[in-house]
Amino acid sequence: MIYFDNSATTKPFPEVIDSFVKVSAEYFGNPSSLHNFGGLAEKLLSQARSQAAKLLSVQQNEIYFTSGGTEGNNLAIKGAAFANNKSGRHLITTTIEHPSVREAIKQLESFGFDVTEVPVDINGRVNVKTIENEIREDTILVSVMHVNNEVGTIQPIREIGQLLKQYPKIKFHVDYVQGVGKVPLNINDCHIDFCTISAHKFHGMKGTGLLFVRDGVKINPLLNGGGQEKNIRSGTENVAGAVSLAKALRLIMEKQQKEFTHLNLISKQLREGLFKIEGVAVNTPETHAAPHIINFSIPHLKSEVFVHALEEKDIYVSTTSACSSKQKTISGTLSAMGMPEERAGSAIRLSLSYTNTVDEVNTVLTAIKQTIEELRKVMK
Incomplete structure (x- = not known):
């Protein structure tokens, strides 16, 4: 099997699974319990929070454990909007955000918030000046993803953060789900107030994630109850999930330092190979793009037909975002980039990990060329 769908989810590292199983089996106490067994679980939770904070170069009290990217994005966007609505009710985002951002903001519109979606260029990149032009007196939140999950475009997060530094009332949310371990992001240097991470995108366990909330920034909880996570995210903490997330984060950061050249190499090889195949149009830009995502x-x-044809060759890729691929076949991101419907409706996403190899790239390129030829014969 060749797995080129790592932006949908990654295979957990064995060490991550081991840590999750060990904590689940041996330290299953409730961290809120008064007895020592619960205290052991609480200690592990605190250590995981400290480790994650250190790896992200932030403070321990700025880390809140969640169930993943969708919850983190909803908590950041809705929590910030409701906490700051006395200062204004205007939100700014882009036309290419993940569904968990788009739908959260859409719901806020039904609650009376005003939303501006700024466009992107042909490379899927937003212009900082465009955001600046949309800022109003009542603007309270800007939400822009770091790496686009469909085409891999890297947004000018630092420049946006520098802009918003001039507007203390406006909070800045960044969906960092696709960038972790592949494209560095300095949360403090970029003046980010909320940052979302999901562990299953970097070889962690599904159902685990975290939200960075800058110290002193107001946010309302979405889940009320026992007051866990400093009253921001009630519910008995997933200690095994938090520990395994910290483990996965450490391992992926190590791989980024040691194996980034390898990832760039196979990405370049894949891109160059696609350019040589007749009838293929590469959608991922050549600059300001993450190394692990190539969209063509x-x-x-039809993209879904092509995906299943590759599957028959034991090669696994995807169409659009995994969160929306079963609902529609036309890429909203490519449409927002100005691509014609024919191109947006035939998009394929290849997404790599550090475990993929040069030989796999060669095999996939050969399979893509053969599959195109086979399908075209059928269509004649």
């Missing part, structure tokens, strides 16, 4: 189209071929 094969006009006149």
